[in-house]
Amino acid sequence: MSELLQNLIDGLGRGSIYALLALGVAVVFGIMHLLNFAHGELITIPGYLAYWAFTNDWTWWALAPAIIVSAVLASLVIERIAFSRVRGATDFTMLLTSFGVHFIVAAGFLLYVGAGVKQIERPGWFANTVSLGSLNIEVFDLIVIGATFAVLGATTWLLQRTMFGLALRAAASDFDTARLMGVKSDSVIRGAFALSGFLAGIAGVFWIMREGQVTPSAGINPMLQGVLAALIGGLGSLRGAVLGGFVLGLAEVLLRSWLPVDIQNLTTGFVFVMIALLFIFRPGGLLSVPQVERV
Numbered sequence: 001m002s003e004l005l006q007n008l009i010d011g012l013g014r015g016s017i018y019a020l021l022a023l024g025v026a027v028v029f030g031i032m033h034l035l036n037f038a039h040g041e042l043i044t045i046p047g048y049l050a051y052w053a054f055t056n057d058w059t060w061w062a063l064a065p066a067i068i069v070s071a072v073l074a075s076l077v078i079e080r081i082a083f084s085r086v087r088g089a090t091d092f093t094m095l096l097t098s099f100g101v102h103f104i105v106a107a108g109f110l111l112y113v114g115a116g117v118k119q120i121e122r123p124g125w126f127a128n129t130v131s132l133g134s135l136n137i138e139v140f141d142l143i144v145i146g147a148t149f150a151v152l153g154a155t156t157w158l159l160q161r162t163m164f165g166l167a168l169r170a171a172a173s174d175f176d177t178a179r180l181m182g183v184k185s186d187s188v189i190r191g192a193f194a195l196s197g198f199l200a201g202i203a204g205v206f207w208i209m210r211e212g213q214v215t216p217s218a219g220i221n222p223m224l225q226g227v228l229a230a231l232i233g234g235l236g237s238l239r240g241a242v243l244g245g246f247v248l249g250l251a252e253v254l255l256r257s258w259l260p261v262d263i264q265n266l267t268t269g270f271v272f273v274m275i276a277l278l279f280i281f282r283p284g285g286l287l288s289v290p291q292v293e294r295v
Contacts, residue, residue: 006135007257008250013141015249016148017210019242020203021226022233023155024196026241029230031171031192032087034094038078038101039226040219042071042200043207047214048109051118060123060209067208068201075197079190087189102219109216118214126209144206151202152242155195159238164191232275233286240286247286 021039028036046067053063082101086094128139159165170178171188179185207222208214229248233240251274256267278286 003257006137007253009135009137009141009145011250011253012246013138013144013249014253015246016144017203017206017222017245018225018229018248019245020148020151020199021222022229022241022245023152023238024199024203025226025230026233026235026238027168027192027196027199030236030238031168031189032083032094033091034083034098035227035230035235036196037095037098037223037227038082038105039196039200040221040223041078041102041105042074042197042219043204043222044105044109044214044216044219045074046070046201046204047120047208047218048113048118050120050208051214054121064205067205068198071201071204072194072197075193075200076190079193083193084189102223106216106219113216115216120208120212120214122209122212140206140209147202147206151199155199155238158195168192168195228275232278243286 024042025036025039028034028039049070050063050067053066058066078101082097083094086097125139129136130139130142131137159169167178167184167188168191170181171185171192178188203222203226211218225248226245229244230241231244232247233242233244248271251271252267255270259267259270
C-alpha cells in the first residue's frame with residue numbers, strides 16, 4: 001500500500017508538469033484549432049536563458065520569474081511573426097507553420113549556440129525529501145503539485161470570472177459568432193498565446209529544474225507530452241487537458257514501477273499502446289467536446 005501511495009505521489013508530481021503543458025496547448029487549440037507543435041520552444045528558449053543566467057551567477061529566485069516572462073514573450077513573438085500570417089488558412093497550413101517554427105528555433109540554437117548539452121545547476125533543495133510514515137516524498141514533487149494546483153485555480157478564476165476569460169470561452173465555443181458580438185479577434189488570440197506562454201513558463205521552471213540541462217532539441221519531449229496529454233483529455237477541453245496530464249504522468253510512473261526490470265525501458269512504448277487503445281474506444285479523448293466548424 002505504501003508503495004502504491006509513493007507511486008501516486010510521484011505520478012502526480014510528473015503529471016502536474018504535463019497538465020500545465022497540456023493546458024497551454026488546449027488554450028491555443030480552442031481559439032485557433034491549432035495543435036501547436038512549436039509549444040516546446042517555450043521550454044527551449046527559457047532553457048538557454050537559464051544556462052546564460054547561471055553563467056552570470058543568477059539564483060533560482062531571480063531566474064524563475066525570468067523563465068516565465070521569457071516564455072510569455074516568446075509565445076507572443078511566435079504568434080506575431082508566424083501564426084498571425086496564416087490566420088484563416090487551413091488547419092494543415094497552420095500545423096505545418098508550427099512545425100516550421102520548431103525547426104527554425106532548433107536550427108538557430110544549433111548554428112549559433114552549438115549542439116552540445118548545456119548543464120544548468122539545480123537548486124540546493126532539489127534532492128531533499130520529507131518522510132511521512134513509510135513514505136519518502138521529494139520536496140520537488142510537493143512544490144510542483146502545490147504550484148500546479150495554485151496555477152490551475154488561478155486559471156479557472158481568470159476564465160470564469162473575468163471579461164477576458166468570458167471572451168476566450170466565447171471564442172473557443174464559436175469564434176465567428178464571438179466576433180459578431182464584438183469580441184476583438186486580435187486581442188483574444190494574443191491573450192490566448194500569452195496565457196499559453198505563461199502556463200508553459202511555469203511548467204518550464206520545473207522541467208528545467210528536473211532535467212538540469214538544455215539542448216537545441218530540448219523542447220521535443222515536453223511538446224510531445226503536452227500534446228499527448230491534451231489528446232488524452234480531449235482537444236478543446238481545458239479540464240480534459242488537466243486530466244490528461246495527470247493520467248499520463250500516473251501511467252508512466254505506475255508502469256515503470258509494475259513492469260519487470262528487464263523491460264522497464266519499454267515504458268514509453270506501453271504508454272503509447274494504452275493511448276492507442278484509448279483512441280480506439282474513445283476517439284475524442286476522455287472529456288471530448290463538440291467542435292464548431294470554422295468557415
